[in-house]
Amino acid sequence: MTAKIVLQFVIKNWKSILMVLLSLGIIGKMRYDYKQLQRAYEVTEDSLKAQIDGLKDIHQREIAAREETLNEYHDLLKQIESDYLESQDALQELIDRRREDYGRQFSEDPTSLVDEIQSMYGFDYVP
Amino acid sequence: MFLSLLMLLFSPASADEGKFTFLGQQQCAPFEGVLFDPPALATILARQSTANLACQARIEYELSVEAAGYDLEIQELQISLNALREESTLMITQKDLEIQQLQESILRQSSDNRLWWYVGGVATGVAASYGAYRLFNE
Secondary structure (H helix, E strand, C coil), rough: CCHHHHHHHHCCCHHHHHHHHHHHHHHHHHHHHHHHHHHHHHHHHHHHHHHHHHHHHHHHHHHHHHHHHHHHHHHHHHHHHHHHHHHHHHHHHHHHHHHHHHHHHHHHHHHHHHHHHHHHHHHCCCC | CCCHHHHHHCCCCCCCCCCCCEEECCCCCCCCCECHHHHHHHHHHHHCCCHHHHHHHHHHHHHHHHHHHHHHHHHHHHHHHHHHHHHHHHHHHHHHHHHHHHHHHHHHHCCHHHHHHHHHHHHHHHHHHHHHHHHHHH
């Protein structure tokens, strides 16, 4: 009895039922496609987030390495400056010693001083 | 005389470094010239004899500064190169991963069976039309 009623209902409304079933099928397919698109979007988003995090990390390490290198450069410059000043001091001490030597030579051994001036500058000595 | 006085007054060398003056011809000298006292002469000779050392020290200093500058440039370039390599590796790895995940996502989708969809559609249409025809004729 019930089956007959259902069958009559289906026969009477088959177009509507078909429309509903097709609509459900289309909606189901659209939702599935949407899910796939969303999945693709999430994959791309995750990949971009991972890239951004990785790039941030790389840049931070790069900046740290640059700062370290710059500090080493400044330390090296200070060392070079210090070494140069030390060499200048040593040179000044040498100049002072030689001045004393030449001063002594002037009074004690003028002949050798004459020779030295001649060899150094090529001047002729006129007694 | 005035010139020598000026030179003495404004000479950069102090009195300890030495003194000098100009002599004219027959002015207690066989020819005109410049008279240096022993400290001045010693200073001139000492500076001349150490000129090479001073020059060498200056050259070493300048070369060291230049070398440090170039080393800094090289190290900065090396750092940039390493960072770019790491960036490149990261991008390639992430893109490979992304491609792999997208491929997996594509594989989960139904395959492209256009022919079967077409045949099925036609068959379904024919069956539905025939069924309707039979139903309405009964």
